Amino acid sequence: MISVSVVGATGRMGQLALELIDADANLKLHSALNSSSSLDQMLGADVVIDFTLPEVSPTVVEFAISSGMKVVVGTSGWSELKLMEVKKLLSVNPEAAAVVIPNFSIGSMLGTQFAAMAAKYFDQVEIIEAHHAGKVDSPSGTAVRTAEQIAHARQGLPSRLIPGVDQAARGEVIAGVPIHSVRLAGISAKQDVVFGASDETLTISHNVLTHRAYSNGIRLALEFAVGAKGLTIGLDQVVNS
Numbered sequence: 001m002i003s004v005s006v007v008g009a010t011g012r013m014g015q016l017a018l019e020l021i022d023a024d025a026n027l028k029l030h031s032a033l034n035s036s037s038s039l040d041q042m043l044g045a046d047v048v049i050d051f052t053l054p055e056v057s058p059t060v061v062e063f064a065i066s067s068g069m070k071v072v073v074g075t076s077g078w079s080e081l082k083l084m085e086v087k088k089l090l091s092v093n094p095e096a097a098a099v100v101i102p103n104f105s106i107g108s109m110l111g112t113q114f115a116a117m118a119a120k121y122f123d124q125v126e127i128i129e130a131h132h133a134g135k136v137d138s139p140s141g142t143a144v145r146t147a148e149q150i151a152h153a154r155q156g157l158p159s160r161l162i163p164g165v166d167q168a169a170r171g172e173v174i175a176g177v178p179i180h181s182v183r184l185a186g187i188s189a190k191q192d193v194v195f196g197a198s199d200e201t202l203t204i205s206h207n208v209l210t211h212r213a214y215s216n217g218i219r220l221a222l223e224f225a226v227g228a229k230g231l232t233i234g235l236d237q238v239v240n241s
Contacts, residue, residue, distance in 0.1 A: 003030040005045035008052040010034045039063045047225045065089045065096040070225040073100040076141035097228035102141035104217030109235040111206040112146045115193040119150040122195035130182035130190045138181035151175035
């Protein structure tokens, strides 16, 4: 049985993790931390899962790794630069591991993979991502990872994804891909990756109806993290391990 410490237990995703742990015979709750809890309360757990805020998450992850723990990161805002710092910290704490999951949805994982496949055949693409009004960061971690995967898939191809002009209204450009963010009540999570060519368009769309769509991915990540080493990024790396 895997003992889990949930950090950010009072939030929407933290509450989902608590429900999942309670319902799964292979999981048990070690501790549930809120914003006023001491991080020492996570010590002794087999796995820590972080559902905090972008400004809090690095502190949680640093504490977990420095303590030799396995940590699953479900908080957005992890840039390449921040991940490099995690790699450095892991190099001096080899018994620890970090599993960073931009999105725990299986459908979202597949949507990103499909977008990377399509990127080899289209040289124009934009991403439109929409989330509930309470999501404090934009663009979403899922959209950032999708853009990075698209750019990776196009390595060696001659054309750039967008013209080299600065059009602020076209969204934030990540890895050469414009991302447009929407935050509105009534939406859970939705992402459209729109590819364009001279005579056709292709849209890869994924829509989360409720946050329970993330349950299976959370369970898989927790089970994977127990035996993980170093840094793992993306649910695809968990599923394909």
